[in-house]
Amino acid sequence: MTDNIFSNANSFVLWLILFFGLSFLFTRHNKKRGKTAEYDERQQQIRLLSLRISYFILIAWSLIGMLLAENKLLFCDVATMFFLGILLSATAFICITTWKNASDPVLNGETAEQKSKKLTLTIVTGIFWVLCVIWIIADYIKNFEKLFTDGKLNGNSRLLFIVISGLIMLINVLIKQIYCKKFAQKDEED
Amino acid sequence: MKSPEYTLGFAAGFAAVVIVTVIIAMIIKKITGKKTEYDERQIAIRGKAYKVGFLAYVILLAASLLIHSNFELAVIPFYLEQTLIMLIGLGAFVCFAIWNDAYFCGNEKKKQWAIFILLASAANAAIFFKTRENWFTPDGIMNSCWSNLFVAVLTFVIALNAFIKIIADKQAEKNSKED
Numbered sequence: 001m002t003d004n005i006f007s008n009a010n011s012f013v014l015w016l017i018l019f020f021g022l023s024f025l026f027t028r029h030n031k032k033r034g035k036t037a038e039y040d041e042r043q044q045q046i047r048l049l050s051l052r053i054s055y056f057i058l059i060a061w062s063l064i065g066m067l068l069a070e071n072k073l074l075f076c077d078v079a080t081m082f083f084l085g086i087l088l089s090a091t092a093f094i095c096i097t098t099w100k101n102a103s104d105p106v107l108n109g110e111t112a113e114q115k116s117k118k119l120t121l122t123i124v125t126g127i128f129w130v131l132c133v134i135w136i137i138a139d140y141i142k143n144f145e146k147l148f149t150d151g152k153l154n155g156n157s158r159l160l161f162i163v164i165s166g167l168i169m170l171i172n173v174l175i176k177q178i179y180c181k182k183f184a185q186k187d188e189e190d
Numbered sequence: 191m192k193s194p195e196y197t198l199g200f201a202a203g204f205a206a207v208v209i210v211t212v213i214i215a216m217i218i219k220k221i222t223g224k225k226t227e228y229d230e231r232q233i234a235i236r237g238k239a240y241k242v243g244f245l246a247y248v249i250l251l252a253a254s255l256l257i258h259s260n261f262e263l264a265v266i267p268f269y270l271e272q273t274l275i276m277l278i279g280l281g282a283f284v285c286f287a288i289w290n291d292a293y294f295c296g297n298e299k300k301k302q303w304a305i306f307i308l309l310a311s312a313a314n315a316a317i318f319f320k321t322r323e324n325w326f327t328p329d330g331i332m333n334s335c336w337s338n339l340f341v342a343v344l345t346f347v348i349a350l351n352a353f354i355k356i357i358a359d360k361q362a363e364k365n366s367k368e369d
Binding site: 008009010012013016044048051052054058059062063065066069070077078079082083085086089155 | 234237238240241243244247248251252254255256258259260268269272273275276279
Protein backbone atom coordinates (compact mmCIF):
# COMPACT_ATOMS: atom_id res chain seq x y z
CA MET A 1 0.00 0.00 0.00
CA THR A 2 2.88 2.42 0.70
CA ASP A 3 3.85 2.09 -2.96
CA ASN A 4 0.65 3.31 -4.64
CA ILE A 5 -0.64 5.21 -7.68
CA PHE A 6 0.27 8.51 -6.02
CA SER A 7 3.91 7.49 -5.59
CA ASN A 8 4.39 7.92 -9.30
CA ALA A 9 3.70 11.42 -10.57
CA ASN A 10 2.62 10.15 -14.01
CA SER A 11 -0.20 8.04 -12.63
CA PHE A 12 -1.11 10.79 -10.16
CA VAL A 13 -1.49 13.41 -12.90
CA LEU A 14 -3.40 10.90 -15.03
CA TRP A 15 -5.71 10.29 -12.08
CA LEU A 16 -6.12 14.05 -11.62
CA ILE A 17 -7.04 14.52 -15.31
CA LEU A 18 -9.44 11.58 -15.10
CA PHE A 19 -11.08 12.98 -11.96
CA PHE A 20 -11.58 16.47 -13.39
CA GLY A 21 -12.55 15.08 -16.81
CA LEU A 22 -15.20 12.82 -15.34
CA SER A 23 -16.61 15.50 -13.05
CA PHE A 24 -16.78 17.86 -16.06
CA LEU A 25 -18.63 15.23 -18.13
CA PHE A 26 -20.93 14.47 -15.18
CA THR A 27 -21.81 18.16 -14.78
CA ARG A 28 -22.47 18.45 -18.52
CA HIS A 29 -24.65 15.36 -18.46
CA ASN A 30 -26.63 16.78 -15.51
CA LYS A 31 -27.00 20.12 -17.27
CA LYS A 32 -28.47 18.40 -20.33
CA ARG A 33 -31.02 16.70 -18.10
CA GLY A 34 -31.87 20.00 -16.47
CA LYS A 35 -30.12 19.22 -13.20
CA THR A 36 -27.72 22.11 -12.97
CA ALA A 37 -25.76 22.56 -9.79
CA GLU A 38 -26.55 26.12 -8.87
CA TYR A 39 -25.06 28.02 -6.00
CA ASP A 40 -26.96 31.01 -4.69
CA GLU A 41 -25.34 34.43 -4.73
CA ARG A 42 -24.01 34.21 -1.17
CA GLN A 43 -22.51 30.79 -1.87
CA GLN A 44 -20.91 32.01 -5.08
CA GLN A 45 -19.30 34.94 -3.27
CA ILE A 46 -17.96 32.69 -0.52
CA ARG A 47 -16.61 30.19 -3.06
CA LEU A 48 -14.77 32.92 -4.93
CA LEU A 49 -13.37 34.28 -1.67
CA SER A 50 -12.23 30.78 -0.62
CA LEU A 51 -10.60 30.35 -4.00
CA ARG A 52 -8.72 33.58 -3.47
CA ILE A 53 -7.55 32.37 -0.05
CA SER A 54 -6.48 29.02 -1.59
CA TYR A 55 -4.56 30.89 -4.27
CA PHE A 56 -2.70 32.92 -1.66
CA ILE A 57 -1.97 29.75 0.34
CA LEU A 58 -0.49 28.17 -2.79
CA ILE A 59 1.70 31.22 -3.40
CA ALA A 60 2.80 31.29 0.26
CA TRP A 61 3.61 27.57 0.07
CA SER A 62 5.70 28.11 -3.06
CA LEU A 63 7.60 30.93 -1.35
CA ILE A 64 8.25 28.73 1.68
CA GLY A 65 9.42 25.97 -0.67
CA MET A 66 11.78 28.38 -2.41
CA LEU A 67 13.26 29.49 0.91
CA LEU A 68 13.66 25.91 2.15
CA ALA A 69 15.24 24.78 -1.12
CA GLU A 70 17.66 27.71 -1.13
CA ASN A 71 18.79 26.88 2.42
CA LYS A 72 18.92 23.16 1.65
CA LEU A 73 16.23 22.49 4.24
CA LEU A 74 13.64 20.91 1.92
CA PHE A 75 12.05 18.00 3.83
CA CYS A 76 10.73 16.19 0.75
CA ASP A 77 11.44 15.80 -2.95
CA VAL A 78 10.48 18.65 -5.27
CA ALA A 79 7.53 16.79 -6.86
CA THR A 80 6.04 16.05 -3.41
CA MET A 81 6.51 19.72 -2.48
CA PHE A 82 4.39 20.75 -5.51
CA PHE A 83 1.86 18.06 -4.67
CA LEU A 84 1.61 19.28 -1.06
CA GLY A 85 0.98 22.83 -2.24
CA ILE A 86 -1.94 21.72 -4.42
CA LEU A 87 -3.33 19.49 -1.66
CA LEU A 88 -3.04 22.20 0.99
CA SER A 89 -4.90 24.77 -1.08
CA ALA A 90 -7.59 22.23 -2.04
CA THR A 91 -8.07 21.31 1.65
CA ALA A 92 -8.33 24.98 2.62
CA PHE A 93 -10.91 25.59 -0.12
CA ILE A 94 -13.10 22.64 0.91
CA CYS A 95 -12.85 23.43 4.64
CA ILE A 96 -13.79 27.09 4.19
CA THR A 97 -16.70 26.37 1.83
CA THR A 98 -17.97 23.59 4.15
CA TRP A 99 -17.77 25.85 7.21
CA LYS A 100 -19.61 28.64 5.41
CA ASN A 101 -22.33 26.37 3.91
CA ALA A 102 -21.11 26.95 0.36
CA SER A 103 -20.02 23.47 -0.63
CA ASP A 104 -23.41 21.91 -1.34
CA PRO A 105 -25.17 23.49 -4.32
CA VAL A 106 -28.90 23.86 -4.68
CA LEU A 107 -29.44 21.09 -7.24
CA ASN A 108 -32.28 21.92 -9.60
CA GLY A 109 -34.54 19.05 -10.60
CA GLU A 110 -33.60 16.76 -7.70
CA THR A 111 -36.48 14.92 -6.06
CA ALA A 112 -36.77 14.17 -2.31
CA GLU A 113 -36.22 10.46 -3.04
CA GLN A 114 -33.03 11.23 -4.94
CA LYS A 115 -31.86 13.47 -2.11
CA SER A 116 -32.38 10.69 0.44
CA LYS A 117 -30.53 8.22 -1.83
CA LYS A 118 -27.68 10.68 -2.11
CA LEU A 119 -27.47 11.01 1.68
CA THR A 120 -27.38 7.22 2.14
CA LEU A 121 -24.68 6.95 -0.51
CA THR A 122 -22.66 9.67 1.24
CA ILE A 123 -22.89 7.88 4.61
CA VAL A 124 -21.89 4.51 3.09
CA THR A 125 -18.99 6.11 1.22
CA GLY A 126 -17.93 7.90 4.44
CA ILE A 127 -17.83 4.66 6.44
CA PHE A 128 -15.94 2.86 3.66
CA TRP A 129 -13.49 5.74 3.48
CA VAL A 130 -12.83 5.70 7.25
CA LEU A 131 -12.10 1.94 7.08
CA CYS A 132 -9.72 2.53 4.18
CA VAL A 133 -7.97 5.28 6.16
CA ILE A 134 -7.41 2.96 9.13
CA TRP A 135 -6.00 0.28 6.81
CA ILE A 136 -3.72 2.76 4.99
CA ILE A 137 -2.37 4.32 8.21
CA ALA A 138 -1.70 0.86 9.70
CA ASP A 139 0.22 -0.08 6.55
CA TYR A 140 2.23 3.13 6.68
CA ILE A 141 3.19 2.51 10.32
CA LYS A 142 4.39 -0.99 9.34
CA ASN A 143 6.48 0.30 6.41
CA PHE A 144 7.57 3.61 7.90
CA GLU A 145 11.11 3.48 6.44
CA LYS A 146 9.71 3.28 2.89
CA LEU A 147 8.53 6.89 3.22
CA PHE A 148 12.05 8.29 3.12
CA THR A 149 14.88 8.45 0.59
CA ASP A 150 18.14 10.04 1.85
CA GLY A 151 16.27 11.38 4.88
CA LYS A 152 13.67 13.17 2.75
CA LEU A 153 10.01 12.25 2.25
CA ASN A 154 9.55 10.57 -1.12
CA GLY A 155 6.56 9.96 -3.42
CA ASN A 156 5.29 7.15 -1.20
CA SER A 157 4.24 9.72 1.40
CA ARG A 158 1.70 11.37 -0.90
CA LEU A 159 -1.15 9.01 -0.13
CA LEU A 160 -0.55 9.58 3.59
CA PHE A 161 -0.90 13.32 3.04
CA ILE A 162 -4.15 12.75 1.11
CA VAL A 163 -5.44 10.70 4.05
CA ILE A 164 -4.43 13.43 6.54
CA SER A 165 -6.11 16.05 4.35
CA GLY A 166 -9.27 13.92 4.21
CA LEU A 167 -9.21 13.57 7.99
CA ILE A 168 -8.92 17.34 8.41
CA MET A 169 -11.95 17.78 6.14
CA LEU A 170 -13.90 15.16 8.10
CA ILE A 171 -13.01 16.74 11.47
CA ASN A 172 -14.02 20.11 10.01
CA VAL A 173 -17.44 18.73 9.05
CA LEU A 174 -17.89 17.13 12.48
CA ILE A 175 -16.97 20.32 14.35
CA LYS A 176 -19.32 22.24 12.09
CA GLN A 177 -22.19 19.83 12.84
CA ILE A 178 -21.58 20.02 16.59
CA TYR A 179 -21.33 23.80 16.43
CA CYS A 180 -24.57 24.05 14.43
CA LYS A 181 -26.43 21.74 16.83
CA LYS A 182 -25.24 23.70 19.86
CA PHE A 183 -26.21 26.94 18.20
CA ALA A 184 -29.67 25.59 17.35
CA GLN A 185 -30.10 24.33 20.93
CA LYS A 186 -29.15 27.72 22.34
CA ASP A 187 -31.60 29.38 19.97
CA GLU A 188 -34.39 27.06 21.14
CA GLU A 189 -33.58 27.73 24.82
CA ASP A 190 -33.69 31.48 24.21
CA MET B 191 22.68 25.82 6.20
CA LYS B 192 23.78 29.24 4.93
CA SER B 193 26.04 31.57 6.95
CA PRO B 194 24.62 34.27 9.29
CA GLU B 195 25.92 36.90 6.84
CA TYR B 196 23.84 35.33 4.08
CA THR B 197 20.72 35.28 6.31
CA LEU B 198 21.29 38.91 7.32
CA GLY B 199 21.79 39.87 3.68
CA PHE B 200 18.63 38.02 2.72
CA ALA B 201 16.60 39.75 5.46
CA ALA B 202 17.98 43.17 4.45
CA GLY B 203 17.18 42.44 0.79
CA PHE B 204 13.66 41.35 1.67
CA ALA B 205 13.07 44.51 3.74
CA ALA B 206 14.42 46.64 0.89
CA VAL B 207 12.08 44.96 -1.61
CA VAL B 208 9.07 45.61 0.68
CA ILE B 209 10.02 49.29 1.12
CA VAL B 210 10.66 49.81 -2.61
CA THR B 211 7.36 48.06 -3.49
CA VAL B 212 5.41 50.32 -1.10
CA ILE B 213 7.10 53.43 -2.54
CA ILE B 214 6.41 52.33 -6.15
CA ALA B 215 2.78 51.53 -5.28
CA MET B 216 2.39 55.02 -3.76
CA ILE B 217 3.90 56.62 -6.89
CA ILE B 218 1.60 54.58 -9.20
CA LYS B 219 -1.39 55.60 -7.08
CA LYS B 220 -0.44 59.26 -7.40
CA ILE B 221 0.26 59.13 -11.14
CA THR B 222 -2.71 57.00 -12.20
CA GLY B 223 -5.15 58.14 -9.53
CA LYS B 224 -5.98 54.53 -8.74
CA LYS B 225 -8.45 54.07 -5.91
CA THR B 226 -9.56 50.50 -5.36
CA GLU B 227 -13.28 51.07 -5.64
CA TYR B 228 -14.73 48.32 -7.78
CA ASP B 229 -18.42 47.95 -8.50
CA GLU B 230 -20.29 44.69 -7.81
CA ARG B 231 -19.86 43.35 -11.35
CA GLN B 232 -16.13 44.01 -11.23
CA ILE B 233 -15.77 42.27 -7.87
CA ALA B 234 -17.54 39.19 -9.27
CA ILE B 235 -15.31 39.16 -12.38
CA ARG B 236 -12.19 39.63 -10.25
CA GLY B 237 -13.26 36.51 -8.38
CA LYS B 238 -13.43 34.65 -11.70
CA ALA B 239 -10.05 36.10 -12.64
CA TYR B 240 -8.59 34.67 -9.42
CA LYS B 241 -10.08 31.34 -10.50
CA VAL B 242 -8.32 31.57 -13.87
CA GLY B 243 -5.01 32.52 -12.21
CA PHE B 244 -5.36 29.74 -9.66
CA LEU B 245 -6.16 27.12 -12.33
CA ALA B 246 -3.23 28.24 -14.48
CA TYR B 247 -1.02 27.96 -11.40
CA VAL B 248 -2.26 24.46 -10.49
CA ILE B 249 -1.98 23.17 -14.10
CA LEU B 250 1.59 24.44 -14.33
CA LEU B 251 2.45 22.93 -10.95
CA ALA B 252 1.05 19.57 -12.12
CA ALA B 253 3.09 19.85 -15.34
CA SER B 254 6.16 20.69 -13.29
CA LEU B 255 5.46 17.69 -11.04
CA LEU B 256 5.42 15.48 -14.15
CA ILE B 257 8.64 16.95 -15.52
CA HIS B 258 10.48 16.61 -12.20
CA SER B 259 9.45 12.98 -11.88
CA ASN B 260 10.56 11.99 -15.38
CA PHE B 261 13.54 14.21 -16.14
CA GLU B 262 16.51 15.65 -14.32
CA LEU B 263 16.03 19.43 -14.58
CA ALA B 264 19.60 20.60 -14.31
CA VAL B 265 19.28 23.95 -16.09
CA ILE B 266 16.60 25.82 -14.15
CA PRO B 267 16.86 26.04 -10.34
CA PHE B 268 13.83 25.42 -8.11
CA TYR B 269 13.30 29.06 -7.09
CA LEU B 270 13.38 30.28 -10.72
CA GLU B 271 10.89 27.62 -11.77
CA GLN B 272 8.55 28.61 -8.93
CA THR B 273 8.92 32.29 -9.80
CA LEU B 274 8.06 31.56 -13.44
CA ILE B 275 4.96 29.57 -12.48
CA MET B 276 3.84 32.29 -10.05
CA LEU B 277 4.30 35.01 -12.66
CA ILE B 278 2.30 33.10 -15.30
CA GLY B 279 -0.54 32.66 -12.77
CA LEU B 280 -0.40 36.38 -12.03
CA GLY B 281 -0.36 37.19 -15.75
CA ALA B 282 -3.45 35.05 -16.34
CA PHE B 283 -5.27 36.88 -13.53
CA VAL B 284 -4.34 40.39 -14.73
CA CYS B 285 -5.04 39.73 -18.44
CA PHE B 286 -8.43 38.15 -17.68
CA ALA B 287 -9.36 41.08 -15.44
CA ILE B 288 -8.20 43.65 -18.03
CA TRP B 289 -10.23 42.08 -20.87
CA ASN B 290 -13.34 41.89 -18.70
CA ASP B 291 -13.11 45.50 -17.50
CA ALA B 292 -12.39 44.47 -13.93
CA TYR B 293 -8.81 45.57 -13.47
CA PHE B 294 -9.14 49.34 -13.60
CA CYS B 295 -11.52 51.48 -11.59
CA GLY B 296 -13.57 54.13 -13.35
CA ASN B 297 -11.32 57.03 -12.31
CA GLU B 298 -8.07 55.37 -13.32
CA LYS B 299 -5.77 56.62 -16.07
CA LYS B 300 -5.29 53.40 -18.05
CA LYS B 301 -2.85 54.76 -20.61
CA GLN B 302 -0.46 56.17 -17.99
CA TRP B 303 -0.63 52.91 -16.09
CA ALA B 304 0.21 50.88 -19.22
CA ILE B 305 3.14 53.20 -20.05
CA PHE B 306 4.43 52.83 -16.48
CA ILE B 307 4.24 49.03 -16.74
CA LEU B 308 6.01 49.15 -20.11
CA LEU B 309 8.81 51.19 -18.49
CA ALA B 310 9.08 48.57 -15.75
CA SER B 311 9.37 45.91 -18.46
CA ALA B 312 12.12 47.85 -20.25
CA ALA B 313 14.02 48.34 -16.98
CA ASN B 314 13.91 44.62 -16.22
CA ALA B 315 14.96 43.69 -19.75
CA ALA B 316 17.85 46.17 -19.52
CA ILE B 317 19.04 44.61 -16.26
CA PHE B 318 18.88 41.15 -17.79
CA PHE B 319 20.85 42.05 -20.93
CA LYS B 320 23.40 44.06 -18.92
CA THR B 321 24.28 40.96 -16.91
CA ARG B 322 24.75 38.67 -19.92
CA GLU B 323 28.13 37.42 -18.63
CA ASN B 324 26.32 36.02 -15.58
CA TRP B 325 23.34 34.37 -17.26
CA PHE B 326 24.62 30.94 -16.29
CA THR B 327 26.73 29.67 -13.39
CA PRO B 328 29.95 27.76 -14.21
CA ASP B 329 27.89 24.55 -13.81
CA GLY B 330 25.53 25.69 -16.59
CA ILE B 331 22.60 26.50 -14.24
CA MET B 332 20.47 29.59 -14.88
CA ASN B 333 21.30 32.52 -12.62
CA SER B 334 18.90 34.72 -10.66
CA CYS B 335 19.08 37.45 -13.35
CA TRP B 336 16.65 35.33 -15.39
CA SER B 337 13.89 36.41 -13.03
CA ASN B 338 14.35 39.92 -14.51
CA LEU B 339 13.66 38.52 -17.97
CA PHE B 340 10.56 36.69 -16.69
CA VAL B 341 9.26 39.91 -15.10
CA ALA B 342 10.11 41.85 -18.27
CA VAL B 343 8.12 39.43 -20.45
CA LEU B 344 5.19 39.37 -18.01
CA THR B 345 4.98 43.16 -17.69
CA PHE B 346 5.34 43.52 -21.46
CA VAL B 347 2.46 41.09 -22.06
CA ILE B 348 0.30 42.91 -19.48
CA ALA B 349 1.08 46.32 -20.98
CA LEU B 350 0.38 44.99 -24.48
CA ASN B 351 -2.98 43.62 -23.33
CA ALA B 352 -3.81 46.93 -21.68
CA PHE B 353 -2.96 48.90 -24.85
CA ILE B 354 -4.94 46.55 -27.13
CA LYS B 355 -7.89 46.78 -24.73
CA ILE B 356 -7.72 50.59 -24.70
CA ILE B 357 -7.73 50.62 -28.53
CA ALA B 358 -10.56 48.06 -28.68
CA ASP B 359 -12.63 50.13 -26.22
CA LYS B 360 -12.09 53.29 -28.25
CA GLN B 361 -13.06 51.48 -31.45
CA ALA B 362 -16.21 50.10 -29.83
CA GLU B 363 -17.11 53.57 -28.55
CA LYS B 364 -16.61 55.01 -32.02
CA ASN B 365 -18.75 52.31 -33.61
CA SER B 366 -21.56 52.79 -31.11
CA LYS B 367 -21.50 56.56 -31.73
CA GLU B 368 -21.72 55.98 -35.49
CA ASP B 369 -24.66 53.62 -35.02
